[in-house]
Amino acid sequence: MRRTARDGASVTGIGLVTPLGDTAGFLAAAWEGRSGVRRPPDGHPVAGLLDAAGIAPDIDPSTVLPKTEARRVDRFVVLAMSAADAALRDAGIAIGQDADPARTAVVLANSFGGLTMFEGEAVARHRQGRTAVTPYLLAGMLPNMATARIAIRHGVRGFTSTISTACASGGYAVAEALRLVREGVADVVVCGGADAPLLPTVATTFSNARALASGWTDPAEASRPFDRRRNGFVLGEGAGVLVVERRAHATARGRPGYADVIGWGVATDAYHPTAPLPDGAGAAESMRRALADAGIAPADVDYVNAHATGTKLGDAAEARALRAVFGGHAPAVSSIKGATGHLLAAAGAVEAAATALALRHGMLPPTHNLDDPDPECDLDHVRKAARPVAARTALSTSFAFGGHNACLVLATHPGGP
Amino acid sequence: MSDVVAFTIEALRQMNFDVDDADSGTVFGPAGVDLDSLAVAELALRVEDAYGVKFGEEDMERFTVMTLGEFAVEVDARLRLVDGAPA
Structure with a gap:
């Protein structure tokens, strides 16, 4: 089916819960090059286990859940629900008034499910036996519970699903939203990702795998995508939720939104x-497919919001992929993970939001800590300070353990925002 | 107020249920504390842990239509069974 403006999709709402705070805090800090990465304070579950972490704000569960359930739900669900509330509020949508519940969808991603809650219950069972295990465990930790509880809270009765493709999950969720709008399944899709992996067992396995940045006296320096001295990623937590809305639906409500989502591309490594x-x-193929889906050429892309996490292999592979796809045309590139750490399943959604905000404000965020670009990662880096560019088209990349690669193409409205 | 009723009210308070006006005549169902099936299961665990009694799956549905006082009588009866059981 040939696409028309009628089934285009716009980002009309953004809700973030990140180590840099909510959307306003994120916009201020990431663009000004301030870091949200810090040493876990005494009393934090990973204090003493991690030197640096991207810790999201505490959210009181009773702000999003009935008080009888508030303490029986994993943090990843609470983060997702809080971000979804913020995204719908930002979009000015009350389901049932501004959107048909049957034509509203929820697609929330996560990589871990409720492991924080599971670890707590496993330890309690080991120490105290059978009666220590709450019957609420599954209702609090199953991977689908972010999606389900957002649907329950907002009365969403249309398509609902949960995606789990590790660190690319958030990108997949936004891609799925675009597909649902194009296929005529939904007018409004609440999409994104959330993860809360800052618990002892997960921190320890990442650490034992030697995947994490280490040896940094100042935790704010630990996350350094594309930098010559990078030595791993910084584990983070958070949630990013976007309201992706059929453009005609948004226009009818008088909400042009931040930017349009105009293409998606997925490819799989089948390697390791x-x-x-x-x-x-694999990364390059996902970029090409996204550009082809959007109907644009590499030369049309002004900005790339890179997945780059700060690992030696991953950043170099992404840089190679970008050079292979873009050739002589070198779009501006930055990764916000230098400021946030790696938010895992939330990353792709938070970064799609960052891309939409960059387009909306004509200002590209810098890569924090990119002091000395690695020659292996030779790109047109935005570093040291935000770069004012009236970018019209941008690519957001997400790659994952498992060899999942997902890219999104976002664009300003043809007639301006 | 029986010990079991007082224990039950305190357990429900810890589970964040509104029990300020609850007494032995209060029902567990929608007209009273309004416990769902998971809440009944958690309450049963707490009582099992505190009093050393055991509940079966078939007990859960019965509890949902009881008052706190009727529940206490049930627990007391089982306690006597536990106490009277051969060691």
Whole structure:
């Protein structure tokens, strides 16, 4: 089916819960190059286990849940629900008034499910036996519970699903939203990702795998995508939720939104459970497919919001993929993970939001800590300070353990925002 | 107020249910504290843990239509069974 303006999709709402705070805090800090990465304070579950972490604000569960359930739901669900509330509020949508419940969808991603809650219950059972295990565990930790509880809270009766493609999950969720709008399934899609992995067992396995940045006296310096001295990623937590809305639906409500989502592309490495294809071929293929889906050429892309997490192999592979796709045309590139750490399943959604905000404000966020760009990662880096560019088209990339690669193309409205 | 009723009210308070006006005549169902099935299961666990009694799956549905006082009588009866059981 040939696409028309009628089934285009716009980002009309953004809700973030990140180590840099909510959307306003994120916009201020990430663009000004301030870091949200810090040493876990005494009393935090990963204090003493991690030197640096991207810790999201505490959210009182009773702000999003009935008080009888508030203490029986995993943090990833609470983060997702809080971000969804903020995104719908930002979009000015009350389901049932501004959107048909049957034509509203929820697609929330996560990588871990409620492991914080599970670890607590496993320890309690080991110490105290059978009666210590709450009957609420499944209702609090199953991976689908972010999606389900957002649907319950807002009365969403249309398509609902949960995606789990590790660190690319958030990108997949936004891609799924675009597909649902194009296929005529939904007018409004609440989409994004959330993860709360800052618990002892998860912190320890990442650490034992030597995947994390280490040896940094100042935790704010630990996350350094594309930098010559990068030595791993910084584990973070958070949630990013976007309201992706059929453009005609948004226009009828008088809400032009931040930007349009105009293309998606997915490709799979079929290579290794954790390592990317060294030449970045899977990543490159997902970029090409996204551009083809959007009907644009590489030369049309003004900005790339990179997945780059700060690992030696991953950043170099992504840089190779970008050079392979864009050739002589070098779009501006930055990764916000330098300021936030890696928010795992939330990352792709938070970064799609960052891309939409960059387009909306004509200002590209810098890569924090990119003091000395690695020659292996030779790109047109936005670093040191935000760069004012009236970018019209941008690519947001997300790659994951498992070899999942997802890219999104976002664009300003043809007639301006 | 029986010990079991007082224990039950305190357990429900810890589970964040509104029990300020609850007494032995209050029902567990929608007209009273309004427990769902998971809440009944958690309450049963707390009582099992505190009093050393055991509840079966078939008990859960019966509890939902009881008052707190009727529940206490049930627990007391089982306690006597536990106490009277051969060691």
